[in-house]
Amino acid sequence: MADDDFELEPPELTEDDVLVLEDPHFTGDTVAIVTGAGSGIGRATAVALAANGLTVAGVDVDEEGLAETSAEATDLDVPGEHVEVPADLTEGAEIEAAVEVAASHGTVRYLANIAGMQHISPLAEFPVEKYDLLTDVMVRAPFLLSKHVVPHVEATDDGVGAVGNMSSVHGHYATKDKAAYITSKFALRGLSQAIAAEGEGSLRGFSVSVGYVKTPLVVDQIPDTARERGISEREVVEDVMLGQARTKEMMEPVEVANLFTLGFSRHGRHLNGGDLLWDGGYTLTYE
């Protein structure tokens, strides 16, 4: 039941979509590590930070995806470099090596923990291997990456840096059959606050929570849900996914990327331990 006039693919990224800010640390000497940079929100964040002049170390297990991200950065003619750093975030040694590679390209000040995945299952049947995988990628890896990045920030002359963690509306409330995801997204808000508590003000932690974004993770589920429920793809988006939201449109990946840019910049100076809840009214309104 496809809807012909209904567009689920994100439009091609243009320069106009990207938030570009003046910041003394937004230069090629500064490195931002972005995980999940091979697709979706991570790719958009890698390109957006490179558009802000930063050197970006894009980390992902998907090497082809990373190459496409480099191609997108080149197409947009961004001033910053995108360095491809293939790594499997379930492997502690690969995480440590990825931070070392990133540090060989400049001063590591920023870390965007974005890589993630979903698994849908009722709690009683939830495969423990899936729980382990989701929490390895979305809790353990962000913790380990932060652990390895913090000393680099602390070694700088001014100690300025930040870790931004990709949470979700599911880091605020729960729906059924997503226990590992919800547990992970709540944990990422906790990690952000823990970093803020230790960061002495100049090294900050924050989280980003959004509803539904046009990425493969979400878009690929829509035709199946439409078929299963016998409704159109538009109805899946507007009634099932965004039924609770006031803004009945999914976000574009670049709109999420812009939140990381804002959070890392000097304009985010007082964002410390806090959460950027950009959810179109999803979480805080009720009909």
Ligand code: NAD
């Ligand atoms: P996506 O599937 O497009 O991208 C996820 C990326 O993570 C992929 O490139 C994948 O290769 C990478 N990844 C997964 N496992 C990895 C591993 N072991 N090692 C290295 N990389 C690995 O998904 P997305 O929609 O861009 O989601 C990105 C993040 O945003 C996730 O944490 C997700 O939970 C969160 N989020 C997404 C939405 C949404 O609607 N799309 C909403 C809220 C939060």
